[in-house]
Amino acid sequence: MDLTLVLAGVIVIAVIAYVVLDGFDLGIGVLFPFARTTAQRDLMIGSIAPVWDGNETWLVLAGGGLFAAFPGAYAVALPAFYLPLMGMLFCLIFRGVAFEFRMKATTTRWLWSTAFAAGSMGAGFLQGMLLGALIQGVTVLDGHFAGGTFDFLSWFSVMTGLGVMAGYALLGAGWLIIKTQGELQALARQWARIALVATMAAMALVSGVTPLVHDEVAERWFGGWNLAWLVWVPLAAAALAVLLWRDAGVAERRPFFTAIGLFLLGMFGIAYSLYPNIVPPSVTYWDATVPESTQTFLLIAIAVTLPMVLVYTVYAYRSFRGKVRPGQGYH
Amino acid sequence: MDALILSRIQFGFTIGFHILFPTLTIGLAMFLVFLEGLWLKTGNEQYRRLYRLWVKIFALAFGMGVVSGIVLSYEFGTNFAEFSRATAPVLGPLLAIEVLTAFFVEAGFIGIMLFGWERVGNRLHFVATVLVALGTLNSAFWILAANSWMHTPAGFEMVDGQFHPADWWAVIFNPSMPYRLAHMVTASFLTVSFVVAGVSAYHLLRGIATDAARKGLSLAMWMALVLAPAQIFIGDLHGLNVLEHQPIKVAAMEGNWETRAGAPLLLFAWPDEVAQANDIEIGIPHLASLILTHDWNGTVPGLTEVPPEDQPPVAIVFFAFRIMVGLGFIMLGLAVWGAVARWRGRFYRSRWLQRCLVAAIPAGFIATVMGWITAEVGRQPYTVYGLLRTADSLSPVAAGAVAWSLATFVVVYALVFAAFLFFVHRVVRNGPEPAPDKRQDAPEAMRGARPVSAVVSPAEGD
Numbered sequence: 174m175d176l177t178l179v180l181a182g183v184i185v186i187a188v189i190a191y192v193v194l195d196g197f198d199l200g201i202g203v204l205f206p207f208a209r210t211t212a213q214r215d216l217m218i219g220s221i222a223p224v225w226d227g228n229e230t231w232l233v234l235a236g237g238g239l240f241a242a243f244p245g246a247y248a249v250a251l252p253a254f255y256l257p258l259m260g261m262l263f264c265l266i267f268r269g270v271a272f273e274f275r276m277k278a279t280t281t282r283w284l285w286s287t288a289f290a291a292g293s294m295g296a297g298f299l300q301g302m303l304l305g306a307l308i309q310g311v312t313v314l315d316g317h318f319a320g321g322t323f324d325f326l327s328w329f330s331v332m333t334g335l336g337v338m339a340g341y342a343l344l345g346a347g348w349l350i351i352k353t354q355g356e357l358q359a360l361a362r363q364w365a366r367i368a369l370v371a372t373m374a375a376m377a378l379v380s381g382v383t384p385l386v387h388d389e390v391a392e393r394w395f396g397g398w399n400l401a402w403l404v405w406v407p408l409a410a411a412a413l414a415v416l417l418w419r420d421a422g423v424a425e426r427r428p429f430f431t432a433i434g435l436f437l438l439g440m441f442g443i444a445y446s447l448y449p450n451i452v453p454p455s456v457t458y459w460d461a462t463v464p465e466s467t468q469t470f471l472l473i474a475i476a477v478t479l480p481m482v483l484v485y486t487v488y489a490y491r492s493f494r495g496k497v498r499p500g501q502g503y504h
Numbered sequence: 505m506d507a508l509i510l511s512r513i514q515f516g517f518t519i520g521f522h523i524l525f526p527t528l529t530i531g532l533a534m535f536l537v538f539l540e541g542l543w544l545k546t547g548n549e550q551y552r553r554l555y556r557l558w559v560k561i562f563a564l565a566f567g568m569g570v571v572s573g574i575v576l577s578y579e580f581g582t583n584f585a586e587f588s589r590a591t592a593p594v595l596g597p598l599l600a601i602e603v604l605t606a607f608f609v610e611a612g613f614i615g616i617m618l619f620g621w622e623r624v625g626n627r628l629h630f631v632a633t634v635l636v637a638l639g640t641l642n643s644a645f646w647i648l649a650a651n652s653w654m655h656t657p658a659g660f661e662m663v664d665g666q667f668h669p670a671d672w673w674a675v676i677f678n679p680s681m682p683y684r685l686a687h688m689v690t691a692s693f694l695t696v697s698f699v700v701a702g703v704s705a706y707h708l709l710r711g712i713a714t715d716a717a718r719k720g721l722s723l724a725m726w727m728a729l730v731l732a733p734a735q736i737f738i739g740d741l742h743g744l745n746v747l748e749h750q751p752i753k754v755a756a757m758e759g760n761w762e763t764r765a766g767a768p769l770l771l772f773a774w775p776d777e778v779a780q781a782n783d784i785e786i787g788i789p790h791l792a793s794l795i796l797t798h799d800w801n802g803t804v805p806g807l808t809e810v811p812p813e814d815q816p817p818v819a820i821v822f823f824a825f826r827i828m829v830g831l832g833f834i835m836l837g838l839a840v841w842g843a844v845a846r847w848r849g850r851f852y853r854s855r856w857l858q859r860c861l862v863a864a865i866p867a868g869f870i871a872t873v874m875g876w877i878t879a880e881v882g883r884q885p886y887t888v889y890g891l892l893r894t895a896d897s898l899s900p901v902a903a904g905a906v907a908w909s910l911a912t913f914v915v916v917y918a919l920v921f922a923a924f925l926f927f928v929h930r931v932v933r934n935g936p937e938p939a940p941d942k943r944q945d946a947p948e949a950m951r952g953a954r955p956v957s958a959v960v961s962p963a964e965g966d
Contacts, residue, residue, distance in 0.1 A: 223615030226570055230603065230611045236577045237603045240588055241596025248589040251581030252899035258582055259909040262575050263916055269571035270920050273564050277927045318585070322902045464668050467593040474597060478604040485612045492620050 191231035200345020202293020220352040220497040245461030261299040268292030301337025305330030336375025343368035347429030510906040511583040525569030531696030533637035553936040587897035606643035652681035683742040695868025700724035702865035705858035712935035728839040751805035753882035756821040767804035775818040824877040831871035
């Protein structure tokens with residue numbers, strides 16, 4: 174068995190878990206300014222207060238896992254994306270401390286609400302930019318980053334930034350439909366539709382532009398008979414979007430899980446387009462990985478611990494199942 | 505300034521800031537386990553009041569630890585990419601296991617600990633508190649294994665400039681790991697003892713919730729009386745371990761330039777790296793030899809054993825070490841003072857003791873940071889001691905970008921730290937919630953304790 178491929182699968186799972194889980198709680202922050210009352214904002218933040226920290230831990234696992242399993246990618250991509258990564262970290266700091274500070278604040282509550290919303294938006298936008306910059310590719314010489322500080326910045330990465338932010342808002346709205354009722358739920362249903370339109374527009378743009386810019390990606394999708402068996406990807410995305418639009422008005426749970434389906438399709442498309450590169454255009458998973466002794470040790474550790482993580486993460490979520498209660502965000 | 509020195513300052517600043525919060529949460533989590541366990545066992549409501557007070561401070565510190573910790577897991581790559589590339593096969597799994605067995609446990613159960621008491625009941629809530637505490641300890645275990653390996657690398661082989669694992673047991677339990685782990689965990693417990701003692705003393709001085717405050721002060725000062733001497737003893741063992749594996753670091757800690765027998769313990773000196781000598785020296789003859797070698801005329805290594813380019817920045821190590829040791833003895837003195845006051849029956853009445861304990865709240869934090877500065881600056885000019893130089897560890901990153909991020913870190917951390925202190929101060933000033941039977945009489949102290957009132961209060965909108 175090719176252990177490199179197994180490890181690549183683990184990293185992809187960690188990234189997916191991060192994007193979906195922190196995606197919905199960052200999305201709550203993106204939607205935060207659009208709430209009508211303080212009570213609504215309390216409910217929104219209360220719905221994620223017990224789980225956001227666990228969600229963000231997947232980001233640490235993605236970073237730590239990349240360091241452990243693919244240092245050749247970690248050591249190239251992180252210096253290449255220095256500014257957007259640092260910006261993302263600053264945003265995550267502000268929104269992370271805002272949970273506790275906002276709860277305890279009286280006269281400065283507005284300040285921490287702003288920090289939470291702006292930090293969430295900024296983090297979502299910059300994560301999208303990182304995605305765009307990765308698709309664009311990184312200049313590498315002899316396995317070392319050899320590009321410029323601002324290489325990440327382009328109209329393409331700005332577009333992916335906005336797209337991911339919209340996608341997070343969609344996930345957040347889906348979460349709120351599950352966790353709230355009454356007026357706030359009705360608002361969330363409207364937000365879900367608006368975010369859906371923005372997300373689909375961004376996905377369509379990215380899917381259209383990427384093959385035009387990258388010949389390899391074009392070949393991968395349109396060369397030979399590839400499109401014949403890949404055509405289900407855009408079709409499934411369109412079907413999910415239609416389903417989500419209709420569900421957003423009536424269903425309770427399905428919009429959230431349909432939105433996750435859209436994210437999975439998008440990430441499949443990106444991973445498939447870039448494969449076998451982990452950092453395009455030249456660093457493959459096999460170039461970037463660690464010796465087999467490390468791979469084995471890592472995989473044993475992951476096989477023992479990750480199932481436990483999943484079990485108690487599910488338990489933690491189940492402990493807070495049902496509609497969010499007023500005051501849940503306080504202790 | 506170039507990208508190297510800026511990256512070093514940034515890493516030192518961000519990790520020095522971060523370590524304040526684990527120092528608090530490792531010890532505080534254990535204190536909370538202790539309080540909740542005592543409450544479940546005895547039913548004494550004072551323990552529950554103390555728990556409800558300290559869990560608020562724990563939550564604030566935990567949040568700060570999370571956000572400042574995420575930064576570090578990315579900074580290895582953004583600023584020290586070549587270090588990451590070289591050490592990942594050895595250090596990567598240790599950090600990954602830390603995330604999988606510590607961060608997830610903490611993050612999974614902190615929600616239940618903070619928000620789930622009514623939902624899961626007393627027993628499961630206690631389990632959550634215990635698991636969070638074990639998570640913090642486990643995190644310390646793996647991170648200190650990784651850090652110690654950078655000081656005393658073992659269990660590896662070099663392949664094309666990369667460290668490859670040869671023996672995982674030797675990697676994890678490398679020669680300095682047990683000492684460093686014991687020293688850091690004890691530092692955390694000792695720091696928290698003085699935080700709890702100081703806050704309880706503050707409550708007694710102000711007449712806030714004196715029943716609970718007496719319990720807190722008593723528990724904390726018993727802890728301090730055991731831990732302060734224990735920490736000095738462990739520190740001495742750790743020092744001997746450093747002498748064995750990193751003699752040049754010990755030379756810097758002692759400000760000792762020439763290898764000599766019967767070296768004095770310098771109380772003060774002004775190290776001059778250009779002259780490779782001290783400008784001024786005030787010391788106690790033979791004492792450094794006695795402490796380090798347990799022999800009046802033992803040989804103490806000197807910095808000039810290696811060329812200047814292989815020496816650490818001497819003055820920083822020398823002074824940081826002295827501040828740490830000085831604070832350690834001040835904490836020991838306070839613990840003894842407390843024991844004497846207790847013996848004479850004036851423990852809860854001695855206002856001077858209480859004032860000094862309030863002043864000593866930061867002592868453990870400062871000592872811990874100074875200890876880390878001693879250890880990490882003393883490791884220079886290497887990231888992996890003797891094998892990988894810091895200058896060869898750097899990322900290909902522009903100095904301007906690092907200058908920007910460093911400046912932003914300073915501003916952002918100053919802001920959130922000020923807010924953190926503000927909110928901790930508010931929690932401390934409000935004191936524990938009133939005991940249940942008195943609740944109706946004290947609406948003021950209920951703020952924050954009874955969430956619904958805060959939610960519906962129209963004056964506090966945003």
